[in-house]
Amino acid sequence: MAARLTIGRLLARLTDEFPDLSPSKIRFLEAEGLLTPDRTPAGYRTYSEDDVERLRYILAAQRDRYWPLRVIKDALDALDRGLTEPQQPGGLPRVPAPAPDTDVPEPAALLSRPALSMTGPELRSASGLDRETFHALENFGLLDPDPSGLFDAHDLDIAVAAARLAEHGLEARHLRTFRTAADREIGLVQQVLSTTRGEVREDVTAEMLASCIALHVALVKAGIDR
Structure with a gap:
């Protein structure tokens, strides 16, 4: 557990930078809801490193930007919620641009599968x-051999994923919902592609596949997290 600071040690950390800081001012900021220190069983306030940085932010906003406490409180609320502080008093906080999800492949990679043909036993072994x-998996339509009975690289991806899920108790019958959902997504993509021709078609296909995967991943992650 990280060491916590008493109010005296907190002052010692910040008074060089903010000479006017005092115990009464720290308690006032707490009363205004800008600081929420923990308390010991005896009732003494203790402060974490996050509290130090929060107090530094408050004091700097007062000194350098002349922001009133109401504006600082709104900015802190935005930062606590993962947003970017407003650029000026009364402005709206900004939502940071989402970082690329590393679980979603790049569009170009979705269309570049290696040429691969496998028999059933070879696929089971791999x-x-x-x-x-x-x-x-064949009966439920998740694995789909070509007319000669051979499987391709996509089938290998499906089989590997199904094998991993089987380790967690999900049987092939449980995976039919994935087939149904995929067929519906495929239908939506094909509707768009039916009006697309030429070289652009491949780019649109890759972009739509990546977006479908990104939406699916985001929905599943959000559902699990919530």
């Missing part, structure tokens, strides 16, 4: 699927 699960 993915670790047992025979029963393998045939169940």
Whole structure:
């Protein structure tokens, strides 16, 4: 557990930078709801490193920007919620641009699968699927061999994912919902592609696939987190 500071040690950390800081001012900021220190069983205030930085932000905003406490409180609320502080008093906080999700492949990578043809036994061996699960995945439409009975690189990706889920108790019958959802997404993409021709079609396909995957990943992550 990180060491916590008493109000005296907090003052010692910040008085060189803010000479007018006093215990009464710190208590006033607490009363105004800008600081929320912890208390010991005996009732003494203790401050974390986050509290130090929060107090430094408050004091600097007062000294350098001449912001009133109301504006500072709104800015702190925005920062606490992961937003970017307003650029000026009364302005709206900004939502930072989302970082690229590393779980979502780049569009170009979605269309560049290696040429690969496998028999059923070869696919089972490469993915670790047992025979029963393998045939169940075929019956439920998750694995789809070509007319000659061979499987491609996409089938390998599906089989590997299914094998990993099987380790957590999800059987092939549980995965039918993925097939149904994928078919619906495919239908939406095909509607758009039906009006797209030429070289642009491949770019649009890749972009839509990436967006569909990004939406799916975001929905699943949000549902689990919530």
